[in-house]
Amino acid sequence: MNIIFKSDTKKYRTLFLVIAIIIGLTYCLMTAGPNTDIQTIQSGIADKIVRFHVIANSDSEEDQALKLKVKEAIVDYTRPILSHSSGISESEQLLLKESENIKNLAQQIISDNGYDYPVTVELTDTYFPTKSYGSYTFPPGTYRAFEIKIGAAKGKNWWCVLYPPLCFIDIAHGVVDENADELLKETLTTDEFNAVSDTEKVVYRFKYLRFLNKLFD
Numbered sequence: 001m002n003i004i005f006k007s008d009t010k011k012y013r014t015l016f017l018v019i020a021i022i023i024g025l026t027y028c029l030m031t032a033g034p035n036t037d038i039q040t041i042q043s044g045i046a047d048k049i050v051r052f053h054v055i056a057n058s059d060s061e062e063d064q065a066l067k068l069k070v071k072e073a074i075v076d077y078t079r080p081i082l083s084h085s086s087g088i089s090e091s092e093q094l095l096l097k098e099s100e101n102i103k104n105l106a107q108q109i110i111s112d113n114g115y116d117y118p119v120t121v122e123l124t125d126t127y128f129p130t131k132s133y134g135s136y137t138f139p140p141g142t143y144r145a146f147e148i149k150i151g152a153a154k155g156k157n158w159w160c161v162l163y164p165p166l167c168f169i170d171i172a173h174g175v176v177d178e179n180a181d182e183l184l185k186e187t188l189t190t191d192e193f194n195a196v197s198d199t200e201k202v203v204y205r206f207k208y209l210r211f212l213n214k215l216f217d
Contacts, residue, residue, distance in 0.1 A: 056155030
């Protein structure tokens, strides 16, 4: 028969409290390299880029093929216009200035392919899920986007980044223009670039209890 005295009970309670405090402090003191606050990272990125969003009329094979033709024509048209842009504000101004021409171009592509779908073009705030472009993956959230809706706009959509110009040159292999790659590094902060780059690995580290870092190596 085991007898637990009050002093032993107090000892166990104290030990339990100490363990609970250590666990709590460990959780609070864990930091990531670089910055793992995804909302802060996403917000910072959203302030510096303009995304491209093309929504097809439907999910039919024909409408999806038409969407890609419209996309390709507009990417080719806007690439030289945005290539020398100094930032998101100038990019937005250029896109707004060219909106009517871009709409006419999309309408012409649609007509040339035998369809009469209407087209709407606007610069708007749009929610994007997690999306990869070549070697970059952008976190989900609301971004400024140049959006084109074809017809009923109920089909699968196509994403890209107009500024910095990350729209693929080789869409089949996800190849990003080398100049655009450098521009992205210049546009984003180090933490933001590391967060979107697939070559960077976010590693959780203990800020103060450094001896525990070996558990994560």
